[in-house]
Amino acid sequence: MAGPAAGTSRLLRAGMGAAAAGLLLIYNSVDVAPASDPGPGQAAPPAATASASPGDAAPAAATAKPAGPAAPAMKRAKPTRLRIPQIAVDAPFTELTVNPAGELNAPPPEDKNLVGWYRDGASPGERGAAVVAGHVDTTKGPAVFLLLSLLVPGTKVEVQRADGTVAVFSVDSVETFAKNAFPDQRVYGKTADSQLRLITCGGVYDKKRKDYLDNVVVFAHLESSRKA
Template identity: 50%
Template sequence: MSATSKGKGWLIAVAVGVGVWLVQNGAENVTPPVPSAAEAFAAGPRAHTDAAADPLPPSAPLRLRIPDIRVDTPLMPLGLVKDGSLEVPPDGNRNLAGWYGDGTRPGAKGTAIVAGHVDNAKGPAVFYSLGALKKGHRIEVTRADGRTAVFTIDAIEVYEADAFPDKKVYGSKGRAELRVITCGGGFSQKTGYQGNVVAFAHLIGVRTAGQGA
């Protein structure tokens, strides 16, 4: 997954995962899940929207879990490279995601960004199933201060690369929010994935060490 800076500090996402594995195995049969229209913002909120919790003080994230798609990944900080694009986690490790280290820490006020591969040459990677998530599913981020920030998903949307809504994805609503991004959308054997899958979530609670789920 990569991103470039644009105006007002926005980042434009262009996800990693050129689909080498898909090309080798036949793209029609193994493409990753695509979010359904029911999970988009346009379909409206689910019946019982969870209230937002108060933001936490900043603290570096260490690990991210999404139980409904069996994701449990360490997090590494990502910076920007010379052309202004976001670094990406090493593609040789299929279970590794990264967070934008110069941005908001997950759980703190603002919009935190987590990015990871959908696949690599060996097969599905950490966020291969991101498009299968639904509103109300939980994302948990363990932080260096011993707290676990618990988020609920508000929507899952997919965008073509040339129509990525940077302000919508990265803008702050004055509360603690999280975006999890990978590549997705249409797939071309010549150019790879054509867009991004984005999970929108907000903070609903906090657990401390020793507390159960």
């Protein structure tokens, strides 16, 4: 893969939908402009206004149907490590926050093996849709979510948590959406059980816009939990 051009990542806005009680959620992407044709893409984590709290988004109208029974939701606990053996992911978490403009501060682009959790949303294992974002390439080369689009239904995703437990998710679907037609309520809406969203960028890289045109979203549900 060609090396990225000099410079740092920037925040871009693409529309992200309405929420309950007038809450506005903003979808951000984080992009590093490559010097030539890029790899699969760059991380595109979502964000919310600083007033957001877990479960504020309106219910999702068409969330991917779990392929199997969902396990009971767990208590809230910070995620510490993400493991997806099928695509060689074994990465620590960082917490993602929003800036004064309501845009998500993305994971540091210089760290290729790092995923970010939106800390004002549901924690992985807790009831709701927990949001995890990661880069697929950075100025250092291929990154943690390089192969995210290759996951298939039934793949296991493990999240180790600070309370000494592991939340085990099963992938329901892996879908690609154009950024200008992103189904925000389907991705971020309220859920009756514990779900997980893994998000990055994909599709064609638009050199003029310096942005990838699509987003890859993994939909998964909590299948089981255990002690670490």
